[in-house]
Amino acid sequence: MSVFLHVDMDAFFASIEQAVNPRLKGKPLVVGSRGKRMHTVVCAASYAAKALGIHSGMSSREAFLICPNLEFVKADQAKYIWTSERILEILQGYGFPLSYASIDEFQMELFGKVNPLDLGRIIKERIYADFNITASVGIAESRILAKLASKLDKPDGLSLIDASNFKDVLSRTCLDELPGMGGKTGAGLIKTGLKTCWDLYLNLPGFFKEDDKNPGKSDEGPKSVGHSYTLPDARKNPQVILAWIRLLSEMVSSRLRRQGLAGFTVAVRLAGPLIGDFCLQKTYKTPTNDGYEIYKRAVQISSKIASKTPRIRLIGITCSGLSFNAYLNPLFKEDARREGLLRALDSINNRYGDGSIYPAVTALAR
Numbered sequence: 217m218s219v220f221l222h223v224d225m226d227a228f229f230a231s232i233e234q235a236v237n238p239r240l241k242g243k244p245l246v247v248g249s250r251g252k253r254m255h256t257v258v259c260a261a262s263y264a265a266k267a268l269g270i271h272s273g274m275s276s277r278e279a280f281l282i283c284p285n286l287e288f289v290k291a292d293q294a295k296y297i298w299t300s301e302r303i304l305e306i307l308q309g310y311g312f313p314l315s316y317a318s319i320d321e322f323q324m325e326l327f328g329k330v331n332p333l334d335l336g337r338i339i340k341e342r343i344y345a346d347f348n349i350t351a352s353v354g355i356a357e358s359r360i361l362a363k364l365a366s367k368l369d370k371p372d373g374l375s376l377i378d379a380s381n382f383k384d385v386l387s388r389t390c391l392d393e394l395p396g397m398g399g400k401t402g403a404g405l406i407k408t409g410l411k412t413c414w415d416l417y418l419n420l421p422g423f424f425k426e427d428d429k430n431p432g433k434s435d436e437g438p439k440s441v442g443h444s445y446t447l448p449d450a451r452k453n454p455q456v457i458l459a460w461i462r463l464l465s466e467m468v469s470s471r472l473r474r475q476g477l478a479g480f481t482v483a484v485r486l487a488g489p490l491i492g493d494f495c496l497q498k499t500y501k502t503p504t505n506d507g508y509e510i511y512k513r514a515v516q517i518s519s520k521i522a523s524k525t526p527r528i529r530l531i532g533i534t535c536s537g538l539s540f541n542a543y544l545n546p547l548f549k550e551d552a553r554r555e556g557l558l559r560a561l562d563s564i565n566n567r568y569g570d571g572s573i574y575p576a577v578t579a580l581a582r
């Protein structure tokens with residue numbers, strides 16, 4: 217049984233303009249399809265503008281009549297497409313089947329043991345941390361209900377439609393509020409005398425169900441996360457090797473945290489002229505997504521390789537046995553401090569680019 221997670225960016229174009237120009241934050245703002253402020257069409261309105269009754273599709277002249285102090289920006293498609301592509305990449309990173317419905321709407325099909333609400337929260341936080349804009353996430357057992365759920369608590373919403381609120385939500389949603397009901401379909405349905413989505417459900421229960429297009433698929437997303445590196449020539453300086461193990465461990469750990477994952481199993485691959493191609497792995501009692509912990513485990517595992525200072529050409533670190541767990545609930549005070557540090561590292565690297573901040577020891581590998 218799969219679950220759908222619908223991500224819908226809030227006032228996407230207007231929010232991006234406010235993110236790049238903080239002076240516009242919180243203000244009524246419209247994005248015009250052309251630069252002529254009095255002679256164009258509103259293609260996006262900020263939430264402050266929406267609150268005044270301004271909406272996309274309206275003429276800009278009309279919008280300025282409602283609010284003479286309205287802020288105006290000409291649409292910059294390149295910026296919106298760029299942001300949309302980055303969001304798509306982030307969502308692809310979670311490893312679930314993904315489709316996009318429009319430039320600012322994405323749908324993910326979840327399988328397995330993932331907690332959809334936790335993942336929704338992680339995605340919202342990630343988008344906010346990276347782009348300083350908000351998204352609303354809806355979760356339900358069909359695509360259409362997931363999309364409807366994303367609209368229930370906009371902006372910055374996170375909503376679930378399940379058996380407990382299904383009737384309630386459908387009863388208070390008019391048919392024309394249902395996604396895709398704007399045009400003839402909606403008008404046709406309304407003529408039949410049906411008013412709410414609940415009426416529609418009673419007449420056509422299959423409407424809100426998902427056809428099972430992928431029977432037999434019960435995968436759980438990514439199975440492992442790994443990085444490897446081939447040195448320009450075989451090295452036997454243990455300091456350099458350890459620095460590489462640490463750097464690769466950090467890369468693996470940041471990808472795990474980004475995807476809300478932690479791994480029970482660490483695998484180390486070492487290859488060199490004397491030792492051949494070695495891969496050893498060990499499964500631990502607790503999962504981790506901490507680079508230092510992965511490094512310590514990797515060093516412990518690689519110490520099993522016979523020769524003391526083997527010449528190494530290739531180093532690989534992989535975590536598998538993955539479970540969904542963005543930040544592990546720390547039991548001990550020391551772990552709680554470390555977790556605070558990891559969150560800070562992630563937010564710096566998310567905002568300023570990977571590798572902006574890293575453990576000093578990895579400098580040897582750079």
Ligand SMILES: [Mg+2]
Nearest residue numbers: 224225226320
């Ligand atoms: Mg949107």
